Amino acid sequence: MSTPSGGMRPGLATAFAVVGFGALAICGLGVLSLVTGEDVVAVRGLGPIPGAVGFGAALIATATTLAISLRAPRPSYATAALTGVVALLSYLAGLIVSAVVVGVDAARALAAAGGFAVSWFGLLLVVAAAIAGWFAVALVRTRATPPRWTWERDEDE
Structure with a gap:
C-alpha cells in the first residue's frame, strides 16, 4: 500500500483527493449559495445540466492532473x-x-461561465481543488498510513 519512500501509492492518494474535492466543493457551493442567496450558475434558462457537466469535468480534470503529477x-x-x-x-x-x-x-453560455469565474463560487472551486491537490501530495510524500486498531498492530511496534 505504500511506495518505497514510505508514502501512499499515487493512485490511492488520487482517489482519496478526488473524493475529498468532490465532497468539499459540493458542500462549499451549497453553503455559499445558501448564505449569499445566489444560484451557483446565475443565468436564466440554463437549467441544471451545464452546471453538473461542468462539475464532472472539474472532477475528471482534477483526477487526471493528480494522477499525472x-x-x-x-x-x-x-x-x-x-x-x-x-x-x-x-x-x-x-x-x-x-x-x-x-x-x-x-x-x-459565456455569460454563465464568466459570472462563475469571477464569483465567490469560482474561488471556492479553486480553493477546494487546491486543498485536495495539497492533500494528495502530502499523502504521497509523507509516511501516511491508514489508521489501525490496537489489535491490528504488530508486536514489534
Missing part, C-alpha cells in the same frame, strides 16, 4: 495550485460546451 518521485506541493487552476478551467469549459449542446445560445 503524483507519478514524480517526489511530487511538488505546487501541484496544488495547478490542480486548482485546471479544475476551474475545466468547469468553465464543461459549462460552456454543455450549455451550447442543450440549446442555450453561446452568449448566455
